[in-house]
Amino acid sequence: MSHKLSSQVLVNQVTPVDIESGVSTLNDIMNFLALESSSVAIAVNNVVISKSTWSQHTLSDGDNINVFGAIAGG
């Protein structure tokens, strides 16, 4: 039987984060990376996850997490 030692997600295409005790939901990830959570949106595997469910959204190995915020533009 294969046994996976750790699960990992990728944040904004460049930052890998290990899923472990205390770092298992989207809320945890934002806290872990010390990211500002106001005025941002998160997509997990290209699906937008409403902020109201970040604390219940548990992550799985290989999840692709992208955090977006506003920038200047025309």
Place this chain on the structure above:
Amino acid sequence: MNKQDLLNIGDKTFQSRLFTGTGKFATSELMTQSLAASGSELVTMALKRIDIAGKDDDILKPLLAAGMNLLPNTSGAKNAQDAIFAARLTREALGTNWVKLEIHPDPKYLMPDPIETLHAAQVLVKEGFVVLPYMHADPVLAKRLEEVGCAAVMPLGSPIGSNKGLASREFLQIIIEQARVPVVVDAGIGAPSDAALAMELGADAVLINTAMAVSNNPVAMANAFALAVTAGRQAYLAGLAPKAQHAIATSPLTGFLN
């Protein structure tokens, strides 16, 4: 200006018919001052993946402090699927269902893709978005976008950032004549005279970014655009005098030397 001459789009009412972008300003302070000088009440912005290291400027704080309405765009979308995803992100991030729908797969001319834009607009309107699509100055497409429920249409004057003015003038006139939703001339307006012309033609508003932001004096240019939009609008409401092929004297020609 007549205080009753308000512009209604979707659920909002505007006194200023000058909408502004937030890109290309040298500093956030200059942007804030310029937008204040423009009198604009609606500003565009884009969305991108945030820098995990926290190096991004906070663009929203000064805009919200100034009481601006936000019009996030879907810039970067190359097809309808991208744009729909971007719009859902902006709604979640910024708490507004307003979206400037823009889909331009070609990086050289940034021409908006009409087929993908129409498809995305249909989906987003059904999802409750107030959709303002950036589009070519195509009167048929403008009607199609209106029919699927867009709150306004935003035809281009000339390519984004080109400052070439109203290259599409003849077609803008047809769009304005036929539209039953507000027409906002977007892209390519390079000078206050272009903005005044768009308003004289009967556009409901214009959207300016580059011409203001890259001017030597963006604050003064913002004020110049504000004056031009007001002048153009007043001229449209007053009704332009007709053109003639020959001279028509403005002074009496009889009775002085006879």
